[in-house]
Amino acid sequence: MEDLQQKIRSFTTVSDADMEFALQFYKKESVPKGSFLLKPGQYIDSFYFMKEGCVSYYTVDDGISQVMELFTEGYFFTDLYAYIQEVPSLSYLEVMEDSTLYTVSKKDVEKIFDYSHQLERFGRLSMQKAFINNFQRIHQIKNVSNQERYLELLEKRPSLFQRVPQYLIASYLGLTPVGLSKIRKRLSKEEIKN
Amino acid sequence: MEDLQQKIRSFTTVSDADMEFALQFYKKESVPKGSFLLKPGQYIDSFYFMKEGCVSYYTVDDGISQVMELFTEGYFFTDLYAYIQEVPSLSYLEVMEDSTLYTVSKKDVEKIFDYSHQLERFGRLSMQKAFINNFQRIHQIKNVSNQERYLELLEKRPSLFQRVPQYLIASYLGLTPVGLSKIRKRLSKEEIKN
Numbered sequence: 001m002e003d004l005q006q007k008i009r010s011f012t013t014v015s016d017a018d019m020e021f022a023l024q025f026y027k028k029e030s031v032p033k034g035s036f037l038l039k040p041g042q043y044i045d046s047f048y049f050m051k052e053g054c055v056s057y058y059t060v061d062d063g064i065s066q067v068m069e070l071f072t073e074g075y076f077f078t079d080l081y082a083y084i085q086e087v088p089s090l091s092y093l094e095v096m097e098d099s100t101l102y103t104v105s106k107k108d109v110e111k112i113f114d115y116s117h118q119l120e121r122f123g124r125l126s127m128q129k130a131f132i133n134n135f136q137r138i139h140q141i142k143n144v145s146n147q148e149r150y151l152e153l154l155e156k157r158p159s160l161f162q163r164v165p166q167y168l169i170a171s172y173l174g175l176t177p178v179g180l181s182k183i184r185k186r187l188s189k190e191e192i193k194n
Numbered sequence: 195m196e197d198l199q200q201k202i203r204s205f206t207t208v209s210d211a212d213m214e215f216a217l218q219f220y221k222k223e224s225v226p227k228g229s230f231l232l233k234p235g236q237y238i239d240s241f242y243f244m245k246e247g248c249v250s251y252y253t254v255d256d257g258i259s260q261v262m263e264l265f266t267e268g269y270f271f272t273d274l275y276a277y278i279q280e281v282p283s284l285s286y287l288e289v290m291e292d293s294t295l296y297t298v299s300k301k302d303v304e305k306i307f308d309y310s311h312q313l314e315r316f317g318r319l320s321m322q323k324a325f326i327n328n329f330q331r332i333h334q335i336k337n338v339s340n341q342e343r344y345l346e347l348l349e350k351r352p353s354l355f356q357r358v359p360q361y362l363i364a365s366y367l368g369l370t371p372v373g374l375s376k377i378r379k380r381l382s383k384e385e386i387k388n
Contacts, residue, residue, distance in 0.1 A: 080329075081326065081329045113315065124307070124314060124315075127318055128278055131274065131324055135274075138332065
């Protein structure tokens, strides 16, 4: 669980003893492509760390799916609203590639935070990050042009474009598949010109 | 600072010693109606607790203001995105009534969290609450009818309607002033009928 340790330590300092305490509660789990960790109406009691693979987090409104995030290596994730509030989810967590996860239950997360001030801090900072990500996403879709959003994703997470179907990328960018395709064509024409 | 103590303890258990440590860093401040705690382009280094009064948190896009929150007694607030990221704000914090605040700097908040595991937990849980509030607000504006949003606000925060101008209430509900006025007229007609 070297990758998980590294990720936690990217937030804050954690002693070896506290880390060891935390890691005992994480369980390694393999989930096949096409399965669901969560569907609307279900409760979610787990927090996940993605060791390897890809999970799409989306809602479906009036038959149109809206991808909120694509979780790949190194992401912590859950349906945070349903997890915190302990209410039925409104979302899907669909496994897009055979994936390996480290899973921890809410009850065990509470034990970890009780045990260690450092890990409580990790909890605070990761919650802070969730708030920031959410804010940025909403701000981006409202204020940043489609082409800029596309280019930013291409720069930050180029491998997504190889491993995830285009319609999911489009939805994640708040575009239709046709809209995404137009942007790509326009950009490739510009490249040829230059 | 009894009200501040009570508010913090509504999140989690905090010993008297830890509470005393925290409270020394809060400064009482009076701000007059019409003044601004923050304008777009400015940095914000303070976290506030509203003892008495009202502050409107809004953005202005293309001349249209959009109220994100109306902070009244018992609210913790800041422009959380600008505060965390230490970037210039995109928002206004405008004082709508003569107000009394308890103010603490980011540097002192860090000292408080360093000193006490309990207060670090308070930090985690209040960040969690900020995430939930943000999620609910977005979900509500997307999925709940105008009339239902109006009725919910009326039930939860009836005093807002007495103390805040109608155009701010409208903006907070994601409505135009005309839209809000129509809803109120329709509801009062229904009342007369019943």
